[in-house]
Amino acid sequence: MSKGRLDPTAFLLRCRRAYATAPSPKRPRPATAPKQTPPLRQIRDNVELYEENTVVRNYRSHQDVPGKVADNLRKMLELDERMRRPREDLNDLQTLMYRKKGDRDDIITRMKSLKLGIEEMEFEHAALDADAQAMALSLPNLTSSETPTNGEPRLHSYINYDPENPPSYDSSADHALIGEKLKLIDFTSASTTSGWGFYYLLNEAALLEQALVQYALSVALKHGWSVATPPSLVYSHMAAACGFQPRDQNDEQQIWQVAQAEKDVGKPTRSLAATAEIPLAGMYAGKPIREEDLPVKLVGPSRCFRAEAGARGVDTRGLYRVHEFTKVEMFAWTNSPSISDGLPKEALWPKDSTEVFDEMVGIQTEILESLGLPCRVLEMPSSDLGASAYRKIDIEAIFPSRKGKDGGWGELTSVSICTDYQSRRLDTRILEASGSRKKFPHTVNGTAMAVPRVLAAILENGWREKEGCVVIPEVLRRYIGGMETIGVGGKDWSALTKI
Structure with a gap:
């Protein structure tokens, strides 16, 4: 299998993962619901702060969530970089098609291969993004410096x-x-x-x-x-x-x-x-x-x-x-x-x-x-x-x-x-x-x-x-x-x- 292509088993697992992070069919989030925008980059750049915050807020089961969010964002950036060259190549092939240069059948075959690889990476990117957003939305707000953290008012x-x-x-x-x-x-x-x-x-x-x-x-x-x-x-x-x-x-x-x-x-x-x-x-x-x-x-x-x-x-x-x-x-x-x-x-x-x-x-x-x-x-x-x-x-x-x-x-x-x-x-x-x-x-x-x-x-x-x-x-x-x-x-x- 060529470099950059997903293993079919891994691809299936990611499909299931994306489905798991989607709204429940019994309790869907309708299209008219407000768009949610968690502070993903804030979390990525302040992982330790968010981890400490889950402890003082009694959200210990979420302590590893900030790190996972940061990992997902890192993987998304890596995918963006991996997709950059195939997208450039695809644009070049589309230009050749438009100008009617080269073997048409060969160009179409190469374009289909590139599109498939890009689509797989785009799907993986979307799954990582959905997962990161769901995890980020589960975190509590940050805590004021005025707030006692010893459990007593x-x-x-x-x-x-x-x-x-x-x-x-x-x-x-x-x-x-x-x-x-x-x-x-x-x-x-x-x-x-x-x-x-x-x-x-x-x-x-x-x-x-x-x-x-x-x-x-x-x-x-x-x-x-x-x-x-x-x-x-x-x-x-x-x-x-x-x-x-x-x-x-x-x-x-x-x-x-x-x-x-x-x-x-x-x-x-x-x-x-x-x-x-x-x-x-x-x-x-x-x-x-x-x-x-x-x-x-x-x-x-x-x-x-x-x-x-x-x-x-x-x-x-x-x-x-x-x-x-x-x-x-x-x-x-x-x-x-x-x-x-x-x-x-x-x-x-x-x-x-x-x-x-x-x-x-x-x-x-x-x-x-x-x-x-x-x-x-x-x-x-x-x-x-x-x-x-x-x-x-x-x-x-x-x-x-x-x-x-x-x-x-x-x-x-x-x-x-x-x-x-x-x-x-x-x-x-x-x-x-x-x-x-x-x-x-x-x-x-x-x-x-x-x-x-x-x-x-x-x-x-x-x-x-x-x-x-x-x-x-x-x-x-x-x-x-x-x-x-x-x-x-x-x-x-x-x-x-x-x-």
Whole structure:
């Protein structure tokens, strides 16, 4: 066999390899899906950095992926070089044919031989490229220098809380018990109707849900954010592009997949959105954002659905971890450093997205401080970051009912910088004044209000056992007719006429 020609067995193996890296026929990536552009050359030129990143991000099963990506790119360059001369020879033969010089039959025979060799190498090149892209897309985002890598969060500050003089609570300060006593929450009926992990909010609790949404929106609007109400059903490939995918096949999946009828098998699957982050990110999928319009900042309420609610216990009791809930989400696109494939200092400290990130933390702090909830602000460790996050801050509140876990602290909000991880997978680019669309914007997302957890925190921290009532935070009272407490003197709905 001539040099440069593939052995038939090797050729067959590569065919199978290309097929294995293609989208599953049961869950295809449609032609209309956004083009994905992983940073292949960044990975190739920074293999050691990406390998170390898989370790600190708890992606140890992916530790050899950066090296494999680099190997594939090297082989692709070698193939490009091997194809250069045969392509030149083919062009020369085509010129001879056009000028009708030489033996026509001999030229055709030589052209067919060259084309076959080139096609085999092109196929091998395409298989290597598809394999490299699939591997690169499986890697998590890089990690900020601000992020702890020792597995422990770092305390930033406290909100409404003095560690030297912590608040004391009544033994009955448990939102599940309070909700049952005051007829605010019904878990039993929801368990019969929908299963464990669901709930009914009743009476004042149902009103507080709407009040919390309206209050969170009002604060974000005051800071210049625009409102959007996104859909709750998304294509599964959109959720994966946003980083909602397990680290490996043994990881628990957060996303709820929607079943398909037999007649629809082979069509793109849909999922219930685990967070409005997914449909909001999709607003600019496959579309450019004008550089002069950045940052684009949206806030929106939605219903969210989580398939994983964890094992039963203190972490999942009551409203703390449920399958369906209302949340107000903030999502933004910002400008990015003027780079294509390198990793200068600016890429590891993104100025514009950090400014929006800090603004989101400020909005979260303002909301929780005004609700009177005792909280702490934490810089989360690398092992706690999802695939898309480059940096993440959580704000946790004290839940007396959770005193047996994490000292009673439980997450209320989070905010994450995702750099260009999501925009590369959604083909969202920046349209510069010059007309160039090379750059990918950075994305930032954060919770303005996760209703069930905040409601639970309000019930527990506002509970007054002697009076048998819950004190409603003052900033919410105007949304519920001026009510100040829940549970004193029975229910007086006449105040609701003032809304």
